[in-house]
Amino acid sequence: MCDMQEGLCAPWRHSEDTDFYWTKWAGQTPSKGTGPDFDHTTRSGYGYFLFIEGSEPQKEGDRAVIEMGPLSRSEEDCLLSFAYHMHGETMGGISVAIIQQNGTSNELWSSQGDQGDQWNTATVPLGSNESFIIQIAGIIGSFWESDVGLDDIMLTGRCGVIDPCFHLGCGEHSQCAFDENLNLTVNVSLVIRVLNVKIKRTTAMRIPATRDSVMN
Secondary structure, eight states, X not given: OBOSBTBSOTTOEEOTTOSSOOEEEEXXXXXXXXXXXXXXXXXXXXXXXXXXXXXXXXXXXXXXXEEEEEEOOBOTTOEEEEEEEEOSTTOOEEEXXXXXXXXXXEEEEEEESOOOSSEEEEEEEOOBSSOEEEEEEEEOOSSSOOOEEEEEEEEESOOOOBOTTGGGTOOTTOSEEEOTTOOEXXXXXXXXXXXXXXXXXXXXXXXXXXXXXXXX
């Protein structure tokens, strides 16, 4: 679980598509009448959470986006859960989407408007037959009373593994694919690109140990 005590946990990161960044915070947020007074994990003013500031220079509709992945295909029991705080008269929203390999964005869950001065929780199914990136976006409302809090992000179930082929344009005739056990099968020419990934040895990787190949 990513409880924000050390900040945003790897492999979560800010997206290149973000307009601004989530901020690590403890205690009451700077603007009165909006935002949490304490974190969700410890329920104290000393625990940390992430939040977005609704005041300037942010403007209505700006999005702070974090993401993780790409993940290989996931099963029906793959779930994303997190705690969120949305209190303020001009509250914006928060959303969860997956970005597929072809660039399509599919929103899976969202909440808008004032949800009370309390931490709420959400659980979002992430089952997918394709590789995907998960994104969580906090969205600024119409005025400064739109601080959104985020805490305790967790993935459970069979959510796949990191997919090194996602940005390589792998298609039907790809040189890389996942088997039924989510093990990666990859042509030898791509091995250098997928270090740190569990590679399933295949016939294509058994290169005769000739003098030239050893020297190279």
